[in-house]
Amino acid sequence: xxxxxYPLILKQIExxxxxxxxxxxxLGNILALVKESLxxxxxxxxxxxxxxxxxxxxQGPPACTLIEKGKGVCGKSWEKERPFLVPDVHSFEGHIAxxxxxxxxxxxxxxxxxxxxxxxLDIDSDxxxxxxxxxxxxxxxxxxxxxxIYRKSL
Numbered sequence: 337x338x339x340x341x342y343p344l345i346l347k348q349i350e351x352x353x354x355x356x357x358x359x360x361x362x363l364g365n366i367l368a369l370v371k372e373s374l375x376x377x378x379x380x381x382x383x384x385x386x387x388x389x390x391x392x393x394x395q396g397p398p399a400c401t402l403i404e405k406g407k408g409v410c411g412k413s414w415e416k417e418r419p420f421l422v423p424d425v426h427s428f429e430g431h432i433a434x435x436x437x438x439x440x441x442x443x444x445x446x447x448x449x450x451x452x453x454x455x456x457l458d459i460d461s462d463x464x465x466x467x468x469x470x471x472x473x474x475x476x477x478x479x480x481x482x483x484x485i486y487r488k489s490l
Contacts, residue, residue, distance in 0.1 A: 342474045359489035371395040378460035400434035408432035413443040423465045440466045444479045
């Protein structure tokens with residue numbers, strides 16, 4: 337099972353972080369490592385800019401570039417300031433179908449030093465129920481690492 341790899345992937349992420357470079361190169365490497373290690377459909381970020389989320393660094397096929405606050409899983413996660421685990425995106429009211437192959441999704445809001453959401457982490461699987469509680473727990477840990485390197489970069 338892939339969850340057996342989660343502790344190793346977290347260690348690999350920590351070893352990838354280079355404090356001599358800015359936030360975005362580190363984020364790009366984290367996303368690439370996670371996508372490749374877990375064979376996920378899409379892993380990426382959306383950056384808060386005024387009342388929208390704007391596509392940030394990602395790994396996978398092209399994605400929506402602009403999402404309104406409260407719209408779709410990403411916009412709802414930002415609005416409610418909480419993670420969402422969606423086993424079947426087609427059952428999520430207001431889901432934005434950026435790619436028809438996306439079937440399940442996890443979105444986690446990331447907070448800056450003032451606890452304000454500055455970005456959301458978005459993970460998509462091309463399988464129904466492809467993401468569950470174990471994945472949510474793992475990506476919560478990944479989000480803590482991303483928040484930490486973001487805060488250090490300021």
